[in-house]
Amino acid sequence: MPFAHDFFDAIVSLDSYHYYGTDFGYLEFHILRHLKRGGQIGIVSPAYPVEIPLPSPEHxxxxxxxMNSVDWWERHWNRYPEMDVEHCKALSNGWQSWVRWHELCLGHGRRDDWAESEIRQLREDEGRYLGFVRMVGRRTYEMTLIGTTSTPE
Structure with a gap:
């Protein structure tokens, strides 16, 4: 991203972080460097509210x-010493918000086979395995970057 280091007070990602944020170094090398010390990152992304048992159930x-579980996301973010995870929970009734979003899209003329399929699956699941994670983390201390050093305000 073409932003300066220590530029943002907060970074928010809704329903997209799961596409790129699972990479081991993404948070450190592409997000935290742009967040001011003491700044927060918040995400809401699809996640399993619980770990999927093994062997995996049919549904x-x-x-x-x-998808990854809420616990997986917490472990993933906790590996970064530059950040404290302040909140990591399954979004209560997140599956219902997901269904509502699809219904609104379909109600405005957007036709997708996958949307109707997801609605069916989400309703069948009723939040057992399909939902959202809501996370908040705070950048806690200095980051030494290649050729630069982040300084506190």
Missing amino acids: PGDDWHW
Whole structure:
């Protein structure tokens, strides 16, 4: 991103972080460097509210292989010493918000086979395995970057 280091007081990501934020170094090398010391990052992304048991149940099925659990997200962010995870919980009734979003899109003329399929699956699941994670983290201390050093205000 073409932003200066220590530029943002807060960074927010809604329903997109799961596409790129699972990479081990993404948070450190592409997000935290732009966040001021003491600044917060907040995300809401699709996630399993609980760990999927092994062997995997028939539901939710292969369509959802890309998702991670709320606990996985907390472990993932806790590996960064530059940040404290302040909040990591499943969004209560997040699956209902997901259904409502699809219904609104369909109600405004957007036709997608996958949307109707997701609505069916989300309603069948009723939040057992399909939902959202809500996370907030705070950058806690200095980051030494290649050729630069972040300084407190």
